[in-house]
Amino acid sequence: MxxxxxxxxxxxxxxxxxxxxxxxxxxxxxxxxxxxxxxxxxxxxxxxxxxxxxxxxxxxxxxxxxxxxxxxxxxxLALPALFVASYYFWPLDLAGSSLVAFIFWLVFLVGFLALAAYDLRWYLLPNKMVFPLIALAVLQVLTMAILGGNWRVILGAAAGAFVISGIFYLIFQLSNGTWIGGGDVKLGIVLGLLAGGVIEGFLLLFAASVLGMLVSLPLILQGKASRKTQLPFGPLLIAGLIIVKLFGTAILGWYTGLIYG
Ligand SMILES: [Zn+2]
Structure with a gap:
């Protein structure tokens, strides 16, 4: 149902x-x-x-x-698929504050899909879309902190945003905006806030890079793209966040088990 x-x-x-x-x-x-x-x-x-x-x-x-x-x-078709996948793979029981987080997540998926579609078509992440998402992410973090009575949520989210957006800002400055766009720096704030921590932030970047290689390698091998072909970064980052949100706890648990187990 x-x-x-x-x-x-x-x-x-x-x-x-x-x-x-x-x-x-x-x-x-x-x-x-x-x-x-x-x-x-x-x-x-x-x-x-x-x-x-x-x-x-x-x-x-x-x-x-x-x-x-x-x-x-x-x-x-992407949105129903993402909604259903999120429902089945949501890492916590859908009750109480977790249910609130899930509803927030569905709204974010709508916004992210719009961003990804825009970026794929016009290679741009417009402020008109990114700024409302930043505001919504701040609202979500505050809501979760209040509902859980846990102010460390805010600290983790801010740290995540600082790491992702900070790294993007550095790359943006060093490459004079040729490797990534200013929109990616702003999107990094949203992604970091939602990732919720420094480790989660790095996991997101790692997942996005792996996806980027998987997507671009076949194109390069077929000669359809060179290393310089512009690859819209936004959709990859959003895919990275979806992986962290749904499977991050499992991946990090598996990884710590590998080291300490
Ligand atoms: Zn017509």
Whole structure:
């Protein structure tokens, strides 16, 4: 039952993310404006806006001008998948403050998906998306500290943010912004706050680097990309955070067991 609910919610919010990303890029008012085809500007009807199904029925082409639909159905499918995976792999029982953290996490997944979709398309992490996420992350950390009566939560989160964002800031300065963008430095604050500690922060960076190699190696081997090809860093970092959130405790437990066991 919970699974079905999360899939439904994920599909609806996923298509909201598609619309949000597009409108933010076009600088449109995303509350009042109606969805339209970016090629022929035909206003889309309800039948064109069903998550995933419309795309399948129209075979990925606009009903009116038959050009490619730019919104990827993958975005709409990613969110239900992430919601359900988070539900099954959430490391704690879903009750009390852990349930509050889980609900926060679902909201973050929506924001992260929008960021990743934007970054993959336009190689940019816009402030309009990153700043609200920083505010939300601060709110989450404060809420968890109050609910748990544990102020060390704040200390851990701040340390995590300091490590990730600090490292990115150094790289940004040393490379004159060519290796990573300023958006990554700001995103680092969100990721560090949510990772919740220094070790978790390093684990996140490690996971993102491994993923980055896995993604870019086949491309380099096939000659489709060189070492200099721009790789959107944001989605990799977000994937790193998801790994830390869902499996971090298990990974770190396994690792300490390896050393001290
Ligand atoms: Zn069209």
């Amino acid at each position: 919970m699974t079905l609910l999360l899939i439904g919610l994920g599909l609806i919010l996923g298509s909201f993310v598609n619309a949000l990303v597009w409108r933010l890029h076009e600088g449109k008012d995303w509350v009042n404006d109606r969805s339209e085809c970016p090629h022929c500007h035909h206003v889309l009807g309800p039948l064109d806006l069903i998550p995933v199904l419309s795309w399948v029925m129209l075979r990925g082409k606009c009903r009116y001008c038959h050009k490619k639909i730019e919104d990827s159905p993958l975005v709409e």
